[in-house]
Amino acid sequence: MKRRSLWLKIISAAVLFGAWQIAGMIPVSYAFPTFFESMAALVRMAFDGTLLMAYIETLRPLVVGVGISAVLGIGLGLWIGLSARFDWLFSPIFIVMQAAPLAALIPLLVMAYGIGLTSKVFVVCIMAMPVIVLNTASAVRNTPASLKEMGRSFLASDRMIMLRIIIPAASPVIFSGLRLGVSAGFIGAVLAELKITPTGVGDIITYSRSIADYPAMYAAIFSIILLAVLFLNFLERLEVYLFEGNVRGYASD
Amino acid sequence: MVMPQIKEAVNVTDMPQSDNAVVARKVSKTYGDVEALRELSLEFPRGQLTSLLGPSGCGKTTLLKIIAGLLKPNSGEIEVNGKPVTGPGPDRAFVFQDFALMPWANVLRNVAFGLELRGVAKSEREAVAEKYIAEVGLAGFEKSYPHQLSGGMRQRVGLARALSVDADVLLMDEPFSAVDEQTRRKFQEDLLNLVQHENKTFIFVTHSIEEAVYVSDQIAILLPRPSRVSEIIRPTDLRHKNVDNIRRDPEYLDIVDSIWASLRSYVE
Numbered sequence: 001m002k003r004r005s006l007w008l009k010i011i012s013a014a015v016l017f018g019a020w021q022i023a024g025m026i027p028v029s030y031a032f033p034t035f036f037e038s039m040a041a042l043v044r045m046a047f048d049g050t051l052l053m054a055y056i057e058t059l060r061p062l063v064v065g066v067g068i069s070a071v072l073g074i075g076l077g078l079w080i081g082l083s084a085r086f087d088w089l090f091s092p093i094f095i096v097m098q099a100a101p102l103a104a105l106i107p108l109l110v111m112a113y114g115i116g117l118t119s120k121v122f123v124v125c126i127m128a129m130p131v132i133v134l135n136t137a138s139a140v141r142n143t144p145a146s147l148k149e150m151g152r153s154f155l156a157s158d159r160m161i162m163l164r165i166i167i168p169a170a171s172p173v174i175f176s177g178l179r180l181g182v183s184a185g186f187i188g189a190v191l192a193e194l195k196i197t198p199t200g201v202g203d204i205i206t207y208s209r210s211i212a213d214y215p216a217m218y219a220a221i222f223s224i225i226l227l228a229v230l231f232l233n234f235l236e237r238l239e240v241y242l243f244e245g246n247v248r249g250y251a252s253d
Numbered sequence: 254m255v256m257p258q259i260k261e262a263v264n265v266t267d268m269p270q271s272d273n274a275v276v277a278r279k280v281s282k283t284y285g286d287v288e289a290l291r292e293l294s295l296e297f298p299r300g301q302l303t304s305l306l307g308p309s310g311c312g313k314t315t316l317l318k319i320i321a322g323l324l325k326p327n328s329g330e331i332e333v334n335g336k337p338v339t340g341p342g343p344d345r346a347f348v349f350q351d352f353a354l355m356p357w358a359n360v361l362r363n364v365a366f367g368l369e370l371r372g373v374a375k376s377e378r379e380a381v382a383e384k385y386i387a388e389v390g391l392a393g394f395e396k397s398y399p400h401q402l403s404g405g406m407r408q409r410v411g412l413a414r415a416l417s418v419d420a421d422v423l424l425m426d427e428p429f430s431a432v433d434e435q436t437r438r439k440f441q442e443d444l445l446n447l448v449q450h451e452n453k454t455f456i457f458v459t460h461s462i463e464e465a466v467y468v469s470d471q472i473a474i475l476l477p478r479p480s481r482v483s484e485i486i487r488p489t490d491l492r493h494k495n496v497d498n499i500r501r502d503p504e505y506l507d508i509v510d511s512i513w514a515s516l517r518s519y520v521e
């Protein structure tokens with residue numbers, strides 16, 4: 001089973017890259033390099049230190065923003081899910097945040113917080129937090145009543161029910177919120193670099209486009225997607241490690 | 254016309270009640286405008302199995318949850334071992350109709366969960382859990398997860414969990430309703446053994462007449478809302494007969510018939 005899914009991943013990657021290579025060779029557009037040209041640029045940037053310097057810049061708002069979003073988002077989500085009053089108070093904010101056109105908010109953020117790290121962290125949080133909060137809250141609200149009742153009948157305190165029943169029961173949906181939130185956070189980090197000040201990976205993209213070095217531009221985009229995929233895989237591993245039985249299915253299946 | 258004959262077969266005696274593990278006194282419960290129980294009183298003799306039998310929606314689960322301390326009655330009270338119930342307690346353990354197993358925990362952790370919540374050390378609670386896992390016939394499945402088990406096996410896990418906290422009173426809400434017929438019969442036999450060998454009081458909810466007559470020392474028939482106890486039947490003589498022949502026993506069949514006669518008018 002594990003083996004097969006690994007092969008599937010490799011095959012689907014090969015198909016994707018093959019299509020990219022062919023599209024670049026036709027070429028679809030003069031600004032669209034082939035897969036191998038892009039990979040060559042990626043290797044070159046990896047070795048001359050460009051990528052490393054870029055990621056030191058980009059990862060800062062990303063890690064801080066995703067970290068804040070995960071901790072605060074799960075915390076707020078738990079609270080909203082447990083208390084109807086909190087739900088009434090906070091849910092609308094996150095629903096609006098999720099729907100808000102981020103590009104329109106960026107000038108406001110820059111006005112309030114300048115062009116430094118703070119604004120970029122905000123962008124990442126605005127992208128990542130709503131889905132984490134809303135998923136966590138709905139997962140908590142949907143904890144099977146019979147599991148909570150089971151906990152109470154076996155003398156669990158409210159805290160125990162929270163820690164040993166509600167959170168593990170909600171974990172699949174919390175994790176799917178985290179995955180969506182983290183992906184959105186990656187988008188937010190790059191968006192911030194493109195819209196606020198060109199630094200890090202955003203700088204490579206902007207600069208290489210301006211000098212028509214398209215392989216370098218696609219290499220930068222590819223590298224950030226790759227990083228996102230690797231991180232999502234890591235999250236999946238973490239979930240399997242923490243809640244093994246959850247991942248393999250449900251008792252009610 | 255048939256009635257007198259049936260009444261004779263059914264033993265509606267009021268035996269001297271020396272010792273009750275659980276007593277319900279004039280318990281009433283309403284959900285909004287739905288009156289589920291009205292002034293229901295019932296005694297549950299210690300060491301015996303009492304069935305709550307009645308059509309769906311007549312308030313059996315409600316009564317069981319009130320006894321468990323999971324629900325508060327609007328009026329009336331429950332006494333367990335002479336003390337009024339104010340909430341869940343270590344003297345009662347619940348077996349759930351839908352099993353209520355934690356999908357993220359393996360069999361061992363599920364069974365030990367009651368003890369885990371009581372702060373019993375890991376090695377100690379796992380030793381107890383292993384003992385009851387073997388007792389319900391699941392030895393070798395300790396590391397399995399609920400979704401890998403059949404319905405019948407899942408309910409055995411629920412039963413082992415309830416047994417492992419060593420409560421005086423076992424509350425079972427239609428525990429066999431979600432398992433297939435063969436498994437169910439095996440369960441019923443095991444339950445009879447359990448009642449005989451464990452020194453516990455069983456309160457057993459069912460909507461199956463045959464099941465109630467097969468396993469019970471005392472059957473309380475509840476009639477639809479607002480529910481009260483309409484009749485108490487004690488198939489006392491059946492309990493001394495050989496388990497293998499009960500289903501062919503004329504007395505068994507008579508009791509089943511007479512219960513059906515009292516219930517049929519409530520079934521459309």
Ligand SMILES: Nc1ncnc2c1ncn2[C@@H]1O[C@H](COP(=O)(O)OP(=O)(O)O)[C@@H](O)[C@H]1O
Nearest residue numbers: 284287289308309310311312313314315316478
């Ligand atoms: N939480 C609830 N809210 C409103 N009505 C309920 C609730 N629980 C049970 N009832 C109603 O109370 C009655 C008794 O329910 P229940 O005790 O579950 O019956 P049984 O277990 O005998 O099938 C039913 O009519 C049911 O609809």
Ligand SMILES: [Mg+2]
Nearest residue numbers: 313314315427
């Ligand atoms: Mg019920």
